[in-house]
Amino acid sequence: MSVGLDNLKHIVVLMMENRSFDHMLGGLMKANPKINGLTGNESNPDSQGAIVKVQPNAQFQSQLDPDPDHHFPGVDLQIFGGAAPGPGRKANMMGFVKDYFTQTNDVNRSHNIMSYFTPDKLPVLTTLATQFAVFNGWFSSIPGPTICNRAFAHYGTSFGQVGMDIFYIKDPILSIYERMVQAEHTAKIYYYDQQSSTMEIVNLLKNQPQIFATYSQFIGDCNGGTLPEYSFIEPCYNDHPGPGGGQVLASDQHPDHNVQEGERFIASVYNAIRTNPALWQSTALLVVYDEHGGIYDHVVPPSCTADGYCAEPTNTGTSEAFNFDRLGVRVPAILVSPYIPKGTVVSGPEAAAGGRIFEHACIPGTVTNFFLNGDAKRTVREKNASTFLDLLGDQLRPDSDIPFFNLGGS
């Protein structure tokens, strides 16, 4: 076991919303070819058959309105380029522009789905990606929307769901929070505030209210040294009035929310951990996105261990059932710890050998293995999921080598 793992007491996961790897981090490949981003020549055909290349012109807001489709049939089109479901069809990542056209009905606007940020636009995410560990092969768990993908982060499965519908847990599989609490460990979900609340409502908020707290409590727990062993943070999901007549901006980065506000939120989570020296040295922070939000990524999602469920065609919205045996589109994922060597790139499916595949079932899988010695009823999918704490090494990086975010800017 490494020194970093020996000292690890806390795992914190911040799950953002609806941005693809290439959109947020693809521009990093120019400076570091190990990062599996964009060459600038990746393209999709538009609805008129014209070739549309990726463009480094992503904007913080107003560019992806209407919200790009990220429900199962739309993502199927994005991944398979419009080939009808059936044996032998191959994923080609060629249907993003066509799919966005179905929403915009505007050829030029449909090209916006190929936009990506230059690294200077995202100083927080790109700093973390280049200073700590970035995953080339972290995928959303399902080629579908938020709720079912987030379920994989909480339970290691979505219990057969591929959409946003309400579902009830009928299997003896507990959420990672319940597993931890039952084993006399500590765990919390921190939602931003009561106006934003949580996306995990029907099963957890209703039945396990004691595992929830607000983001201000997270800050207090970081300052006071009372952070639980496992924490999951939800950003603010909507614009709403703040206390004293102020304005609270959505920080989830879901289109069409302001991406810069999400940057500031990620920085504030990082700073809260970073500014408590004892906590900083004993915490691993994973920043990850729930799904790609319909935005272009060039990497074909790989197959995965089926988790024993099947979504029928009536639920997938395609002519085909889904056996949860392939992953969704790739998303940004970064692991932060002072025990991670600067510039770590975790190779993914692009590697000829040794590439590693991650998805959201890796989160409860890693937490269960580390804190509970793997002792919990789990799906086969979660049991087979990769874990990520081996990235923590023996060397504690000096404070002068670790970035700090200045949020006081105008």
Next chain:
Amino acid sequence: MATPTNAIFVPKSHPGSYNKDRPAGKLLQSQTLHLREALIQHLQELVTVLAIDPKSLKTEGDVSAYIHRATAILHTHSARPPRK
């Protein structure tokens, strides 16, 4: 702690970004449906518990079961802001 060489400046969001009149997307609409469903479940449980006449509870087992259910309902309301 932070030194000038390792401090990264993070710009503030554009002041005009705030728009509470932005149409709610599918995710937020779904969130409200889920909350409503959870509230209905609460209501059903509340109605069921309120239908029990406490005078009908004769044994400690009866009483403890009632207390358990009633406390669980009240506990879930503990997240409300404190009264001023």
